[in-house]
Amino acid sequence: MGICEQLHSNMKPQSPLDQVRVVLCNPSHPGNIGASARAMKTMGLTSLVLVKPKFFPDLEADALAAKAVDILSEARVYNSLDEALVGTALTAALSARTRELSHTAYSAREAAGILLEQAYRNPVALVFGGETSGLSNEQIIKCQMLVHIPACPDYSALNLAAAVQVMCYELRLALQGSVPRKNEHEAASFEETEIFYRHLEKVLVSTGFLNQRQPKRLMERLRRLFGRARLEKEEVSILRGILNSVAK
Secondary structure (H helix, E strand, O other): OOHHHHHHHHOOOOOHHHHEEEEEEOOOOHHHHHHHHHHHHHOOOOEEEEEOOOOOOOHHHHHHHHHHHHHHHOOEEEOOHHHHOOOOOEEEEEOOOOOOOOOOEEEHHHHHHHHHHHHOOOOEEEEEOEOOOEOOHHHHOOOOEEEEOOOOOOOOOOOHHHHHHHHHHHHHHHHOOOOOOOOOOOEOOHHHHHHHHHHHHHHHHHHOOOOOOOOOOHHHHHHHHHHHHOOEHHHHHHHHHHHHHHHO
């Protein structure tokens, strides 16, 4: 066997699960961070991202991670959700509560299939809130999907690490027998859509359509509208071209 053939045979094919980021926003208990890392490793996920953790690194996190301390050692820490989502093409917010102006809600199993399909081509993210209050409305509106884990309606609040375990399991289950679908159109990245939203808001204010003193949640509704569309790069370019034309 030649050197090139040997190297090729030793290369591990990339799994779409490698493209899934588990994002924990404002976790307050280091044990949950460690237990989440363990939950991820048991299902083959490796990318852990933390947004403003109260305690990290921490010995309790290491202890609860067991043999998944490598996930902790490679975890990325950011000061904002925007930073954590850079480069992703699809993001799903986990919430047990119904929101007034939320995205279309999916069950954990439905969402896993949709996320996995996109993960064959681009990075995606599962976003979890802190133990006390979960995700804020501002954090949820940054995502494109809302995900609920079906639970007993009398007590639906799952422990953070348990919620991570359920979603990682559903992704693992969705992987079995799945095949990548051919898609000629590239999805817009998180940062590209955020630039579009800022551009849109600026033009709406300049035309008088949006009153900054009384916005009436218009931008949240527009984010929900375009979030359902899951914009492609070319579509974002077209929309921004229209905005430039309007501005002139």
